[in-house]
Amino acid sequence: MAETSPQTRSLATLITTRRGGDRLHWSDVFTYTYLFFGVLLMFGPVVWLVLSSFKTPAGLIEFPPTFLPLGQIEVKVEGYDKPLPLFEVDMEDGTTKQLAQVRRIGIVSQMVDPKNPGEKIKVPINQRTKVREFRMALENYTDPLERFNFVQFLQNSVIVTVVATLVTLLINSMAAYGLSIYEFRGRNAIMLFVICTLMIPITVILVPVYLVVTQMGMINSLWAVILPGAATPTGVFLLRQYMLTIPKDLIEAARMDNASEWTIYAKIVLPLAMPAIAVLAIFSIMWRWNEFLWPLIVLNRSEVYTLQVGLNAFQGELDVQWHYILAMTVITLIPVVVVFTFLQKFITTGIASSGMK
Amino acid sequence: MSDSSTNGDGFGDRAKAAAGWPVMVSFQALNYPLSAIQRIVGIQGMPWIFLLPNLAFFGIFVVIPLFINFAFSLTGGTELFLGNRVYTGTEQYGFLLECETFGDPITCREDRFWKGLYNTAIFIIFQVTFLVLFSLITALILNQKIRARGFFRAVFFFPVLLSPVVVALIWKWILLRDGILNAFLVSVGMDKILFFVSPEWSMFWAVFVSIWAHMGFYTLILLAGLQAIQPDLYEAAEMDGTSKERVFWRITMPLLWPNLLVVLVLALIKGVQIFDEVFVLTGGGPGTATQFIVQYIYNTGFTEQVQNFGLASAASVVLGVVLFVLTITQLAVTRARDNG
Numbered sequence: 001m002a003e004t005s006p007q008t009r010s011l012a013t014l015i016t017t018r019r020g021g022d023r024l025h026w027s028d029v030f031t032y033t034y035l036f037f038g039v040l041l042m043f044g045p046v047v048w049l050v051l052s053s054f055k056t057p058a059g060l061i062e063f064p065p066t067f068l069p070l071g072q073i074e075v076k077v078e079g080y081d082k083p084l085p086l087f088e089v090d091m092e093d094g095t096t097k098q099l100a101q102v103r104r105i106g107i108v109s110q111m112v113d114p115k116n117p118g119e120k121i122k123v124p125i126n127q128r129t130k131v132r133e134f135r136m137a138l139e140n141y142t143d144p145l146e147r148f149n150f151v152q153f154l155q156n157s158v159i160v161t162v163v164a165t166l167v168t169l170l171i172n173s174m175a176a177y178g179l180s181i182y183e184f185r186g187r188n189a190i191m192l193f194v195i196c197t198l199m200i201p202i203t204v205i206l207v208p209v210y211l212v213v214t215q216m217g218m219i220n221s222l223w224a225v226i227l228p229g230a231a232t233p234t235g236v237f238l239l240r241q242y243m244l245t246i247p248k249d250l251i252e253a254a255r256m257d258n259a260s261e262w263t264i265y266a267k268i269v270l271p272l273a274m275p276a277i278a279v280l281a282i283f284s285i286m287w288r289w290n291e292f293l294w295p296l297i298v299l300n301r302s303e304v305y306t307l308q309v310g311l312n313a314f315q316g317e318l319d320v321q322w323h324y325i326l327a328m329t330v331i332t333l334i335p336v337v338v339v340f341t342f343l344q345k346f347i348t349t350g351i352a353s354s355g356m357k
Numbered sequence: 358m359s360d361s362s363t364n365g366d367g368f369g370d371r372a373k374a375a376a377g378w379p380v381m382v383s384f385q386a387l388n389y390p391l392s393a394i395q396r397i398v399g400i401q402g403m404p405w406i407f408l409l410p411n412l413a414f415f416g417i418f419v420v421i422p423l424f425i426n427f428a429f430s431l432t433g434g435t436e437l438f439l440g441n442r443v444y445t446g447t448e449q450y451g452f453l454l455e456c457e458t459f460g461d462p463i464t465c466r467e468d469r470f471w472k473g474l475y476n477t478a479i480f481i482i483f484q485v486t487f488l489v490l491f492s493l494i495t496a497l498i499l500n501q502k503i504r505a506r507g508f509f510r511a512v513f514f515f516p517v518l519l520s521p522v523v524v525a526l527i528w529k530w531i532l533l534r535d536g537i538l539n540a541f542l543v544s545v546g547m548d549k550i551l552f553f554v555s556p557e558w559s560m561f562w563a564v565f566v567s568i569w570a571h572m573g574f575y576t577l578i579l580l581a582g583l584q585a586i587q588p589d590l591y592e593a594a595e596m597d598g599t600s601k602e603r604v605f606w607r608i609t610m611p612l613l614w615p616n617l618l619v620v621l622v623l624a625l626i627k628g629v630q631i632f633d634e635v636f637v638l639t640g641g642g643p644g645t646a647t648q649f650i651v652q653y654i655y656n657t658g659f660t661e662q663v664q665n666f667g668l669a670s671a672a673s674v675v676l677g678v679v680l681f682v683l684t685i686t687q688l689a690v691t692r693a694r695d696n697g
Contacts, residue, residue, distance in 0.1 A: 031501060034494070035498065042569070174408070184404050184405075193415075199681065203651050204673050204680060207669050207673065227414070231410075255400075290520035292637075308520055
């Protein structure tokens with residue numbers, strides 16, 4: 001700063017002064033640079049996925065890729081049955097003309113002027129460029145619905161998510177009720193047991209759970225995906241912590257009125273625990289919709305595939321049809337985006353307060 | 358929670374209106390059998406009735422399998438049902454752990470297992486380090502008074518909700534031979550790189566993509582930790598004219614440290630179990646360059662021609678021991694944070 005003239009210094013001060021009165025610190029520059037690249041890196045890939053999902057197969061294999069989904073304009077020319085692709089051609093006399101291509105032979109392209117269909121013109125292929133317009137290949141989205149089991153996958157995923165979440169909410173809230181409202185011998189032992197099961201992820205017991213599921217005859221049925229993860233220690237934990245805050249007087253009063261224990265649970269405690277139940281419901285929906293390894297193991301027939309397993313199967317095929325995969329990926333993503341947009345606060349406070357996901 | 362309850366009521370009301378009556382009817386119907394049970398067992402017996410379904414699920418799908426796992430690891434053959442399996446003692450463990458020189462996977466009898474362990478170790482060293490580092494930087498930045506903070510927080514958080522398959526496909530599409538990243542490289546005058554043919558690049562992207570997907574979760578925990586720091590401390594420091602750097606090292610870091618430890622251990626526990634996104638992204642390849650321990654268990658038990666359940670179980674037990682140690686550490690660290 002010592003060498004700068006008073007004029008430039010005042011200019012520098014003017015630019016870097018903030019409303020608060022203090023100067024722009026180097027860390028502020030860092031902050032906004034970081035945020036800029038952060039947005040680019042976190043959002044960019046998803047934007048690219050969505051844009052690409054609207055491209056035709058021809059548009060997808062183009063290198064370098066175009067940013068927007070573009071389709072080549074095709075024109076109907078008299079004397080030809082099919083519409084012909086339109087090109088912009090640098091003519092020998094220095095002008096450019098829009099011509100339609102009849103066929104291509106080696107490095108020479110046979111073209112025709114749409115306004116003058118009788119005359120054929122031969123053009124070297126490096127002198128023509130495609131004429132394109134913004135066009136979205138919606139067939140990427142509609143075709144998989146008809147041609148593959150995609151609707152079946154979608155349906156399976158919805159069934160698994162809904163049924164599993166309902167079962168999870170019911171049995172975990174019952175357990176949490178039992179562990180929070182009553183004082184009984186063995187309560188601490190049960191809590192310790194719950195904490196211990198918290199420590200055993202499915203990755204450690206893949207083979208024996210597979211055996212259990214096979215014994216119960218559930219292989220290749222959606223129950224094999226729904227049931228093993230239905231009792232979640234995290235769920236019991238979350239709900240119990242919340243139910244402990246419910247005043248005991250309320251329950252005593254209900255007992256005085258001869259309400260059965262089940263009625264107290266269903267009509268008093270459950271409605272009061274709604275905020276915690278909502279958090280668990282959102283978590284459960286996310287877990288089930290995104291679950292991959294376990295369904296991959298127990299679902300071996302394509303009729304019972306969930307979306308995640310189905311997508312993985314498609315992308316692993318020898319002849320990968322990326323235009324369909326990208327569109328199906330976008331569809332898989334939509335419920336998550338919807339849930340996130342509307343319930344962001346629920347999710348973030350839920351994670352921050354429980355430390356789980 | 359107080360923050361969300363205003364939102365929550367509106368959502369709850371609408372949900373109740375839509376799903377209310379079938380739920381009400383089924384709860385009402387369940388009241389008759391459960392009142393009858395209550396007359397038999399009495400109020401003091403009811404907690405066990407409420408606990409029963411959950412405990413049954415835990416028992417069938419967690420506790421019993423845990424014991425069967427040990428039994429499996431002590432038997433051989435290809436039969437799934439325990440009764441048909443041959444007792445082999447600790448043979449599976451011997452096979453799994455036998456090496457001429459430890460630390461060199463090629464000299465081990467089951468080199469794929471050791472390669473998996475070795476890959477997992479490399480993976481978590483890089484992944485956990487950079488995951489925690491970037492989560493910390495992001496949390497610090499999001500904790501400042503910046504414009505559109507909610508937007509930026511959402512941007513860093515949303516990949517957490519994406520499924521691993523979706524995450525892997527998004528990145529695979531970018532990294533393909535004719536993908537947009539190679540287009541960028543060509544446009545700045547470099548050659549195309551076949552990322553999934555090179556073991557080093559595959560490992561790099563496995564680490565990168567898993568950080569991309571999970572960073573938001575850890576950022577959120579650290580952000581909550583930062584917001585729990587008393588603002589008075591910062592005000593006092595500002596009045597004393599303390600420099601930003603000094604405030605960071607003397608106030609922020611010491612008070613955030615317990616949270617940072619929790620995040621570190623959580624990231625380790627998740628990192629050891631890495632499978633989903635890398636499996637879809639690289640398939641474990643090229644060769645076995647990105648094959649991790651969970652994929653070894655999956656391949657050995659479920660995809661090989663001869664399903665070797667015994668060996669897969671033995672490997673699971675080894676993984677379980679590692680996770681057990683890490684989880685004990687986590688519990689200790691979390692307790693220290695919450696009490697201190």
